[in-house]
Amino acid sequence: MPQKSDISNSDILFPYSNIRDGQKEFLNDVNTAVNEGKILLAHAPTGIGKTAASLGGMLNYGLKNNKVIFFLTPKHTQHEIVIETLKKIKEKYALKFIAVDIIGKQWMCMYPDTEDISSNEFNEFCKAKKEHEECEFYKNAHPKKNESNIADGIKNKLKNSIMHSEEVKELCSRHNICPYEIIIECAKDANVIICDYFHIFSKTVRDTFLTRIGKELNDSIIIIDESHNLPERLMSLLSHSISEFSIDRAGKEAENVGKIYLQEAVLNLKKILVLFGKELDNNNEIFMEKDKFVAAVEKHIRKIDGPANCLKITGKFLGSWNMSEPGFARILKKEIRKDATGRYRDYFSLYCNCLDPSISTSEIFNACHSAVLMSGTLIPLEMYKDILGIPDKRAMLKEYKSPFPKENKLVMVVEGLTTKYEMRSEEMFKKYAENINEILKHVDGNIAIFFPSYKILNKISFFMKEIQDKSDKNFTFAKPILLEQQDMTKEDRMELYKKLI
Structure with missing residues (x-):
C-alpha cells in the first residue's frame, strides 16, 4: 500500500x-x-x-x-x-x-x-x-x-x-x-x-x-x-549484412551517379559472393573465415563508398567484416527465391553478426x-x-517486489488457440474472437489486446464485430473497439492511447 x-x-x-x-x-x-x-x-x-x-x-x-x-x-x-x-x-x-x-x-x-x-x-x-x-x-x-x-x-x-x-x-x-x-x-x-x-x-x-x-x-x-x-x-546496431539484392541496388546507384569504377567493384563483389556461395553444397549456411573473404576482396576490389544509400551500406559492411574484435559471427547463407523470370534459384548473403554487446x-x-x-x-x-x-x-x-498483491494478477491459458503459422485459419480466428468477446462480457474496466501482427489483428477484430452484431439483443457490448492501424502516425497512436485510458 x-x-x-x-x-x-x-x-x-x-x-x-x-x-x-x-x-x-x-x-x-x-x-x-x-x-x-x-x-x-x-x-x-x-x-x-x-x-x-x-x-x-x-x-x-x-x-x-x-x-x-x-x-x-x-x-x-x-x-x-x-x-x-x-x-x-x-x-x-x-x-x-x-x-x-x-x-x-x-x-x-x-x-x-x-x-x-x-x-x-x-x-x-x-x-x-x-x-x-x-x-x-x-x-x-x-x-x-x-x-x-x-x-x-x-x-x-x-x-x-x-x-x-x-x-x-x-x-x-x-x-x-x-x-x-x-x-x-x-x-x-x-x-x-x-x-x-x-x-x-x-x-x-x-x-x-x-x-x-x-x-x-x-x-x-x-x-x-x-x-x-x-x-x-x-x-x-553492430551487425551488418549484404546480399545479392543489396549489391545489385548498389550497382544501380553507382551507375546513376556515373561512377564506373564503383560499378566494376560492386560487380566483382557479387561474383565473389556467388563464388563462395557454391561452397555451401547442401548446407543452408556456414561460418565464413574472415581472412578468406578479406583476401578475395583486396585482390579484386578497391574501396566501395558513395553518396547513395546501398553503396554506403555495402562499404560499411566491408569495413565491419574486417574488424579485429572478437564477438562477431561471420556467416554465409543461402536462400531459394524466384528470379526475374519466375524460376527458383539460390541467392546468397553474408552476415557479420555481433554476439557481444x-x-x-x-x-x-x-x-x-x-x-x-x-x-x-x-x-x-x-x-x-x-x-x-x-x-x-x-x-x-x-x-524489488511488486507493489501489487499477488491475488490482483490472474494468469489464464486458453487451450486450443494458437497463432502458429500452419494453424492459422478463418476458424481459428473466429475462436479467438469468441473467447475475447466472452472476456469483454465479464470485465468492467478497459482491456488492451495485443496481437503478433496487424493482419491477425484485423482478422480477429472483424470476427469480433461480426459476433457482436449477431449477439443476443438483450445483451449489448458497452465497450467500443479501438483499433490501431498500421499506417497510423505517432500522434494518432497517442490519441488512441488517451481514449483507452
Whole structure:
C-alpha cells in the first residue's frame, strides 16, 4: 500500500506525496549508487514507479556536483512520463535546472517527407543542405548579428520550461527554425537530457553528440529505461549484412551517379559472393573465415563508398567484416527465391553478426560516473551484468517486489488457440474472437489486446464485430473497439492511447 513519503534524506527529490511499497527501497538504492559511483541493475516490476525513483534519487546529486543526467529510453513515446516527472520535481522543490528532450534529427526535420527516407539518405541530404547554405531552417537557428533573432527567444523559453520535443518542433515550425539545432544549443547548458540509447551507445553518434553539447562521459550519470532491450538493440546496431539484392541496388546507384569504377567493384563483389556461395553444397549456411573473404576482396576490389544509400551500406559492411574484435559471427547463407523470370534459384548473403554487446557498452560503464539500468524483466541480473560488460566492483544487483498483491494478477491459458503459422485459419480466428468477446462480457474496466501482427489483428477484430452484431439483443457490448492501424502516425497512436485510458 502507498505510504506517506516521509523521506529524511535531503539528497532525494521525490515528486509525490505518497510512496509505493518497494519504491522507497529503490529510491534509496539509486541515491547510494550515485553517491558511491556505482552501477545499479534493478529488476523493478511494473507499477513500482521507476521513473520517479531514479530521477528523485539522482537529480540533486547531479545538480550539486555538476554532473549531467542522460535518461535513455528505447522509444519516443516513453519520453513524456520523464518530462512530466521532471516538471513535478521542479514545481515541488522550486528548483532551477534545464532539461531537454532530444530525438533523432531526422524525426525533427522541417522538410516534408524526410521521415520516409533511409537514415543514410537523410544524413547526406542534411549535410548537403547545410554545406551549400540552402537550409533556411538551419540558418534561422543560427542568425547573423544583424538579423532578427527569434531563435534566442525560443532557446530562453526552452531553458526556463521543460518541453517535449514535439512541442519544440511545433513552436519552431511557426518561425521556420530547425528544432534540432535549438535543442542541441540548449543541451549545452542542460542538467538532464532525455534521449535514445543510440545517443550514448553508438560510438559514431556519441562522439559527435557529446562534442557538440560539450559533455564528457566521466561527468555523466546514465539512467537506462527498459534496459532488458539494450543487448539486442546494440547487437543489431553492430551487425551488418549484404546480399545479392543489396549489391545489385548498389550497382544501380553507382551507375546513376556515373561512377564506373564503383560499378566494376560492386560487380566483382557479387561474383565473389556467388563464388563462395557454391561452397555451401547442401548446407543452408556456414561460418565464413574472415581472412578468406578479406583476401578475395583486396585482390579484386578497391574501396566501395558513395553518396547513395546501398553503396554506403555495402562499404560499411566491408569495413565491419574486417574488424579485429572478437564477438562477431561471420556467416554465409543461402536462400531459394524466384528470379526475374519466375524460376527458383539460390541467392546468397553474408552476415557479420555481433554476439557481444559489451563491445559497445563496457567503455561506457567504465567511464561514466554512475548508472541505473532498470526494467520489469531484468532477470537474471548476473547475466545482464556480464553480457553488458559491467565491472564487478561497480555493480549493485537488486531485485524489488511488486507493489501489487499477488491475488490482483490472474494468469489464464486458453487451450486450443494458437497463432502458429500452419494453424492459422478463418476458424481459428473466429475462436479467438469468441473467447475475447466472452472476456469483454465479464470485465468492467478497459482491456488492451495485443496481437503478433496487424493482419491477425484485423482478422480477429472483424470476427469480433461480426459476433457482436449477431449477439443476443438483450445483451449489448458497452465497450467500443479501438483499433490501431498500421499506417497510423505517432500522434494518432497517442490519441488512441488517451481514449483507452
